[in-house]
Amino acid sequence: MIKIINKDLNLRKIAQSGQCFRMNETAEGRFQLIARDRLLYLTALEDGAVFECTEKEYESFWKDYFDLSADYAAYRAAVDPSDAFLTEAAEEGRGIRILRQDPWEMLITFIISQRKNIPAIKACTEALCGRWGVEIEDTGLHSFPVPEALAGASDDDLKHCSLGYRVPYVRDAARMVSEGRIDLEAIAKLDDEELLEALMKVPGVGPKVGNCVSLFAYHRIAAFPIDVWIGRMVDEHYGGRFPVERYEGFAGIMQQYIFYHALQTKNK
DNA sequence: GCCCAGGTGACGG
DNA sequence: CCGTCACATGGG
Numbered sequence: 663m664i665k666i667i668n669k670d671l672n673l674r675k676i677a678q679s680g681q682c683f684r685m686n687e688t689a690e691g692r693f694q695l696i697a698r699d700r701l702l703y704l705t706a707l708e709d710g711a712v713f714e715c716t717e718k719e720y721e722s723f724w725k726d727y728f729d730l731s732a733d734y735a736a737y738r739a740a741v742d743p744s745d746a747f748l749t750e751a752a753e754e755g756r757g758i759r760i761l762r763q764d765p766w767e768m769l770i771t772f773i774i775s776q777r778k779n780i781p782a783i784k785a786c787t788e789a790l791c792g793r794w795g796v797e798i799e800d801t802g803l804h805s806f807p808v809p810e811a812l813a814g815a816s817d818d819d820l821k822h823c824s825l826g827y828r829v830p831y832v833r834d835a836a837r838m839v840s841e842g843r844i845d846l847e848a849i850a851k852l853d854d855e856e857l858l859e860a861l862m863k864v865p866g867v868g869p870k871v872g873n874c875v876s877l878f879a880y881h882r883i884a885a886f887p888i889d890v891w892i893g894r895m896v897d898e899h900y901g902g903r904f905p906v907e908r909y910e911g912f913a914g915i916m917q918q919y920i921f922y923h924a925l926q927t928k929n930k
Numbered sequence: 931g932c933c934c935a936g937g938t939g940a941c942g943g
Numbered sequence: 944c945c946g947t948c949a950c951a952t953g954g955g
Binding site for chain 1: 936
């Protein structure tokens, strides 16, 4: 058990922030998270969280996964004080962190995400995991399927996961990765622009999905994905263009605060 | 029945 | 370069 006290670590906000689809609050203040081949349970604290794992697991994996070396208070302090909207969004989103998730999983889940709401994305993801993932130590829970597993799936089987018109996107992306036509590890060394370009060679990946993968898998915190929600917020509060230059190098953090704020507002 | 969801690719101008 | 449109599926 690892207890982390940190005012910028809020499990519920992270789970609801739309960046991850396999972190769920299974009981009040208790969270289940599946990442790569790992299953983790966590408990929310007022300011922080308890990680149910060994110190070694925390230090070697989860600390980095939750980006716990970064100072999010500093990011929030950079918010333009004359920008009342972002000031409020950043305060509301205090506790959100940008996770370092698996590139392959992010690629597929964000290809699926287009024209779906978050519950639907989660349902599709769980369907894929249940059908082609590997069970994690007799828990009945499954890891996200490896590329070869999805590459070998039939279109008909994929269709039963409610992928709709995205079936060819998922199938072709899986083939590209499993055949080595895109190397998701190797492209990590590219700069932001080249990385986005490489990701967008995958069918079904445009600027929005590419930026989400850059941000949530490769931790390119300058990436600023624009979806319908962000688009609305930017139109409404910034006349159509967010001042990314004011947040040079970390606009993606601001993007996440704005996205969370938009979802919270909708859910009221 | 309608509208919408963390968009993209094809097509025509 | 731009704008428009179809693309499955499920929930409100």
